[in-house]
Amino acid sequence: MELCSKEAVKYVWEGAIPLQIHLHESEVTTLPPPPPILVLGSRIGYLPLLVPLIKPHFSSTLPPGTDTVWFDYKGLPLKWYIPTGVLFDLLCAEPERPWNLTVHFRGHPGDVLTPCEGEDSVKWSYINSLKEAAYIINGNCKNVMNMSQADQLELWQSLVKGNMDGYLRISSRLKLGPLGEDCIVRSASSSAQPRQAIGEPDFTGSGRPCHLSFKCAMKTLLPKIFFEEPLVDDHEFLREGETVGADSSYGDSETIGGSWNAQAEEIPFAGQPQVQLLKKSKIKMIRIQGIELDMDIPFFWVVNNLKNPEYFLHICVFIGTSTDQSTFR
């Protein structure tokens, strides 16, 4: 199988989530209240980028004051710097179409959510993510830092407008891929391994097979969760990310840079920042770009074609946990 498929990348870029956006009732000052607005949110885009479409619809009913826009899903404030598609894949185990979100223009919860100051905030969050990916892949982020202002702007605008060809043209100059079998696994547990430069063949003692399947990669990245055989357990399926309070985050998502540097994002439950996994947690579902993957697909095909424009691959993992609250730390 070829490593890069333009057709696959096109599907990813054209993916969108149908959204039904409701204005929060506390901000409605007119009768009858405005109906919700239907918008398509690009999977690889970000929610604040939709505000220019949403705001005109509600502006006549907003109370006076300055805006700090934020979104929530069933009371959970949404992290605006996570791509829309990833948010949807994480929070809707059963895809909800359209996805019902609430928009707020006031009352930003500054204690749990960083404020978004408009398109610039999103752009710089994206650039910083791109720098981080470049650093993981190359050991430095010079290629991103040395981009001309014009190139940076054009790269960002291509993303905003969903212009895949424009994006690929500029991003190819960054030389961040495509990634192949010569890349090195570096995970948080590998402090004992000697560090090797990217591009050198992988000569670690474990002797990786030539064509790493997605399944093998997941076992490497999540050894404690990923079991060979599904275990029999009585635990009710509780999606990691079910939250009790508004001051929680959500979703167990592995974001992997080009050289597989694994970082697991945590899920606070009602203010508790950590979750203690039960020994027999079972993987219920793995989703990338809304697709439940065949576990035998070559991992590098997944990385090269299903990654987001900031060169991170967002893997949404749903695991079973107990509903017994006493087991959580």
Next chain:
Amino acid sequence: MGGHCLWDGTLSPNDFIASADDLTKKWMAINPNLPQWTWIPCQRMDVSCNAEGYLALENMYQLSASEVNAPTDDENYSAEEAPFDNATLIQSYNDDMHIYDFHIVYSFSYQVPVLYFRGYRCDGHPLHLCDIEKDLPPYSSKIRNESKWTFMTQEEHPYLCCPWYTLHPCGTSDWMKLLLGGDLPSKNPDMLHYLSAWLSVVGQTVGLRIPLELHDKSI
């Protein structure tokens, strides 16, 4: 170029933990009356690194920029120790004292430490960036004005999952390479003192006064 130091300015997770322990002990030896660094262990889901965690220094009192009559040279006080008499203390223990928390967190992406911090007024009200900026040394404010989005930003704390201010780590390995790797190219850098060296630079950026003794390797 046999023996030439090829160190790239980064440190491993294990070195981070060892260096954190070294910094904690040195700080305690030098500043026993100030707030202390504490190691907060965290077990991230499924990450096999055994002793993952971060360093926290909290309740660091700092006179805000509006306080003109600083009675001593040292601007940082602990909540417990009052270096001046009660009459003066009552007068200044008011709106002019800001309280800061500093966390040193390891970045697995950049393989360097990252500083997270936040500030409060005495009444517990969080400081906004414009208030914090007034507490910063002048050159930090200048850098912030020039590179608003890439120097000091508000990000989600990796373990506490709420917004904290942070200094962006992308240049850290470059200047740490100069700081620790420059002297003797044929020797490996002293990783145990990585955090002390790093903090001596980064701390100044946020107005945290670092005593010179922190560099003393005999402690």
